[in-house]
Amino acid sequence: MASTDSRSERVTQLVSQRTAELLSAATVVVGPEGRVVASSRAEWYGQSVASLTLPGDALRVPFQLGRHENQVLILPPEGGTLSPQLARGVVELVLGQALMVDRLPHGQELKNTFIHDLLRGLVLDEETLLRQARILGMDLGPPRAVILIDASAYLLGPGHDPERVQQRAQLVVGSVVNFFHLPNDTICAYIGGGEVAVLKASDTKNLGRWAEEPGDAAPVGPSWANLAALKRAGNALLDRLQADLGTPLGMGIGRYHRGLDGLARSYQDARTALSLGTRLSRENRSHTLDALGVAAFVGLDDEPTKLSLAGHLLSPLDEEPELLETLEAFFTSDCHPIAAARQLGLHRNTLNYRLDKITSMTGLNPRTFDHAVQIRLALLIRRLHS
Numbered sequence: 001m002a003s004t005d006s007r008s009e010r011v012t013q014l015v016s017q018r019t020a021e022l023l024s025a026a027t028v029v030v031g032p033e034g035r036v037v038a039s040s041r042a043e044w045y046g047q048s049v050a051s052l053t054l055p056g057d058a059l060r061v062p063f064q065l066g067r068h069e070n071q072v073l074i075l076p077p078e079g080g081t082l083s084p085q086l087a088r089g090v091v092e093l094v095l096g097q098a099l100m101v102d103r104l105p106h107g108q109e110l111k112n113t114f115i116h117d118l119l120r121g122l123v124l125d126e127e128t129l130l131r132q133a134r135i136l137g138m139d140l141g142p143p144r145a146v147i148l149i150d151a152s153a154y155l156l157g158p159g160h161d162p163e164r165v166q167q168r169a170q171l172v173v174g175s176v177v178n179f180f181h182l183p184n185d186t187i188c189a190y191i192g193g194g195e196v197a198v199l200k201a202s203d204t205k206n207l208g209r210w211a212e213e214p215g216d217a218a219p220v221g222p223s224w225a226n227l228a229a230l231k232r233a234g235n236a237l238l239d240r241l242q243a244d245l246g247t248p249l250g251m252g253i254g255r256y257h258r259g260l261d262g263l264a265r266s267y268q269d270a271r272t273a274l275s276l277g278t279r280l281s282r283e284n285r286s287h288t289l290d291a292l293g294v295a296a297f298v299g300l301d302d303e304p305t306k307l308s309l310a311g312h313l314l315s316p317l318d319e320e321p322e323l324l325e326t327l328e329a330f331f332t333s334d335c336h337p338i339a340a341a342r343q344l345g346l347h348r349n350t351l352n353y354r355l356d357k358i359t360s361m362t363g364l365n366p367r368t369f370d371h372a373v374q375i376r377l378a379l380l381i382r383r384l385h386s
Helices: 004-023 083-103 105-121 124-133 163-179 205-210 227-243 264-281 294-299 303-317 320-330 337-344 348-360 371-386
Strands: 024-028 034-041 058-065 070-076 144-149 186-190 195-199 250-253
Touching: 004 024, 004 034, 004 058, 004 070, 004 083, 004 124, 024 058, 024 124, 058 083, 105 124, 105 163, 105 186, 105 195, 105 264, 144 205, 144 227, 144 264, 163 186, 163 195, 163 227, 195 205, 205 227, 250 264, 264 294, 294 303, 294 371, 303 320, 303 337, 303 348, 303 371, 320 337, 320 371
Parallel strands: none
Antiparallel strands: 024 034, 024 070, 058 070, 144 195, 144 250, 186 195
16 A cells, blocks of 8 residues: 555646646645645656745645645746736546546556556557646656566565555665656656666756766667666666665666657567567666667567667768768778778788777777677668668
């Protein structure tokens, strides 16, 4: 059974989110201790309300939640005004809706089922989908990618029963939400089979803690944008979960894909990466398609994903025709540097300089077998589809 604190958190988050949407205004929910327990502005979460600089015309609407009195502060849009009566009516409406959803039998199971169906592509039209998500307290507006956690060893151990599985699943979900801190940043659900899915907001703002670093390769398209930061977030989350739960876990990280139906594609990315990575490596770590090496090209059945992966691996060389020519000569010479240098009319030191530059730009060393095969396959796939 969910704790009173977690229930209050769910309700206050929904009150803040839905009030902000309906009134097109920023909202802050202040708890009895004067701290921000929910807000439409993530950076205010957890702060003392006294430390915030709020406009003098902010509307204050108190509401009772259990034994505690909270209040919603509603900041009128710039240059606009809000009717106090309208504000109170909206808060009462949203609070009633939030409490109704929270009191539904197996309310968390409803969310789990919704996410399960969404990730498997069993979706309704987008408008209906967004409305159902809002009723369940989930904001599907921000761009999101799927982090898939294989917690089967923890959830489905010997002698497990359904009630124990649900209790343990809630511990995993709670640990994920606590790690990411921001209340509207992460949607997390147990989707069965020992899998916990995290719909992580994957735009630059929500990945600020794991921001891109100077050595990160530039993405070839939106699907690969912010993936390096998402990997760092996933690895940090995996470390936290394994420490919290005291058991090994696996993880697959999917790319961002546009649209709500893109979440199902991101889930398939994550599931494929997790499946291939687990079979190839016994280490408990996160897996992504672009880090699987040759196995990604061999194990993937989806040709568009193969082509996208090939483009991603080669993208740092797109404006370097000289280096692409060097690779072609190197491979047609069976990776023999002297023969390749002769074919290109170069001194061997110049060839070595170019190969070093390719390694620096792509992270793949054409002198090593596995990396050479990856580059060669990527070149062939891209050429076949050009």
